[in-house]
Amino acid sequence: xxxxxxxxxxxxxxxxxxxxxxxxxxxxxxxxxxxxxxxxxxxxxxxxxxxxxxxxxxxxxxxxxxxxxxxxxxxxxxxxxxxxxxxxxxxxxxxxxxxxxxxxxxxxxxxxxxxxxxxxxxxxxxxxxxxxxxxxxxxxxxxxxxxxxxxxxxxxxxxxxxxxxxxxxxxxxxxxxxxxxxxxxxxxxxxxxxxxxxxxxxxxxxxxxxxxxxxxxxxxxxxxxxxxxxxxxxxxxxxxxxxxxxxxxxxxxxxxxxxxxxxxxxxxxxxxxxxxxxxxxxxxxxxxxxxxxxxxxxxxxxxxxxxxx
Numbered sequence: 001x002x003x004x005x006x007x008x009x010x011x012x013x014x015x016x017x018x019x020x021x022x023x024x025x026x027x028x029x030x031x032x033x034x035x036x037x038x039x040x041x042x043x044x045x046x047x048x049x050x051x052x053x054x055x056x057x058x059x060x061x062x063x064x065x066x067x068x069x070x071x072x073x074x075x076x077x078x079x080x081x082x083x084x085x086x087x088x089x090x091x092x093x094x095x096x097x098x099x100x101x102x103x104x105x106x107x108x109x110x111x112x113x114x115x116x117x118x119x120x121x122x123x124x125x126x127x128x129x130x131x132x133x134x135x136x137x138x139x140x141x142x143x144x145x146x147x148x149x150x151x152x153x154x155x156x157x158x159x160x161x162x163x164x165x166x167x168x169x170x171x172x173x174x175x176x177x178x179x180x181x182x183x184x185x186x187x188x189x190x191x192x193x194x195x196x197x198x199x200x201x202x203x204x205x206x207x208x209x210x211x212x213x214x215x216x217x218x219x220x221x222x223x224x225x226x227x228x229x230x231x232x233x234x235x236x237x238x239x240x241x242x243x244x245x246x247x248x249x250x251x252x253x254x255x256x257x258x259x260x261x262x263x264x265x266x267x268x269x270x271x272x273x274x275x276x277x278x279x280x281x282x283x284x285x286x287x288x289x290x291x292x293x294x295x296x297x298x299x300x301x302x303x304x305x306x307x308x309x
Contacts, residue, residue: 002047009051009058010095017098019106024095035063038068046070050105052077052097057119073110080104123177124207127200128248130170137163149247150170152170158242174203191296193305196260196267204252205296213300221295224249226290251290265308282307 008015012039015026025040027033041049049065051058058074066072080097083104085209089096134251137160144156174262178184211223221227224246231308260267267288274284299306 002106003045004102004106005041005044005046006098006105007049007051007061008101009054009061010094011057013094016182017095017096018042018046018103019099019102024098026094029057029061031060031064034064037061037074038065038070039216041065041070041244042068048073048105050075050101052080052101052130058111059089062225063118067079073105075101075105075110083107106285111190117182118175120207120210121205124302126170126177126220127207130167130174130200133163133167133170137167141184145263174199178203179208187300190299190303194260194292194299195264196262197294197296198259201252201256204248212297214295217294217297220293221290224253224293226250226286226293253293254285257285257292260292261285261288280307 002020004019006017006019010029012029013026014033015024015027017024021044034190045293049070051061051072051074053074062072062074080101084092084100085169087103088102089100140156140163142194144153144160147153147156178188188199188202188204190206191197192199209220209223212220215223218227257267261271270291271284271288274287275281279287291306295306
């Protein structure tokens with residue numbers, strides 16, 4: 001039996017459970033604790049170490065355990081909770097959560113993919129911060145439209161100015177990151193050669209989907225949460241839905257597809273054919289997102305830029 005270890009992550013502590021032996025223990029979520037945890041898991045010959053995504057508290061553990069040579073996987077906490085509910089495990093403590101994580105991985109056997117390296121993580125962090133700044137700018141612009149007092153308007157204008165300067169600074173940092181990597185420069189040029197795909201979309205794909213170009217069309221669609229899943233029982237058949245996967249990738253692809261369906265003749269014709277055949281506009285757009293991602297995946301794989309027919 002594989003030695004599967006589940007780890008429940010909190011700000012200050014890591015609770016671990018070894019599924020094969022039933023052993024449970026906890027360490028501090030700091031450098032010293034992680035050094036001890038890595039050594040212990042290596043001595044146990046752990047084959048899979050699984051942690052939940054916890055909004056950032058897991059990053060130090062993921063980096064330390066991966067650097068130690070352990071196979072680390074980060075899983076969706078909603079999936080683990082659904083699995084626990086299916087088992088009737090309603091109690092929730094850190095040791096129980098670690099046990100459920102290990103059991104979930106052993107039962108579902110998720111594919112272990114290479115985790116983003118330090119450069120990808122840094123690029124992803126910059127892109128995440130850029131999204132936050134844009135959201136703050138949009139919020140302040142909304143407040144400006146509602147503000148009546150001149151003093152309030154003046155304050156909002158000052159803050160908007162500072163936020164836009166910060167956005168320019170982040171864009172400069174992103175440019176610097178891309179320039180430092182010959183591979184990223186080539187890939188960004190390939191991706192942005194497609195009408196509708198801008199630098200933000202290209203850079204998000206570089207940071208959030210480093211597997212691009214190494215997967216087939218079904219795998220890449222599933223990874224982005226664009227593979228439709230069916231709902232059917234007996235003679236009843238419900239509507240198909242998409243979901244899961246990497247939401248950030250799906251979000252930028254949605255915006256890129258909207259632009260591409262106006263300026264990219266091939267994608268526009270594809271979407272228009274689906275609408276003409278009776279598909280709803282949103283279904284046709286999702287199909288176009290999937291097609292766009294498939295095209296981008298093939299371009300990276302074949303190292304060929306977009307060519308208009």
